Amino acid sequence: MNNEIIGITATVVILIGFMLNGEVKIRIFDMIGAALFILYGVLIGSLSNILLNGALIVIHLVKLRKFENEKNRQAKEAN
DSSP states (O other), X not given: OOHHHHHHXXXXXXXXXXXXXXXXXXXXXXXHHHHHXXXXXXXXXXXXXXXXXHHHHHHHHHHHXXXXXHHHHHHHHHO
């Protein structure tokens, strides 16, 4: 498989994420794109690519967790 296809697919997934509405959808698409970029980085031997996209996945996961906790807190307050 051509490594560039993975990199281009990752780029397209992230670009689609920018066109979506809703924080959760955007972050999920960005995490998928970042995971593909990690794979791409492994295949081409790019440590900086792996580290950056690994950190982005962690950041997205933390933000999604905070978003979910806030949503749950608001639901409890509404009751």
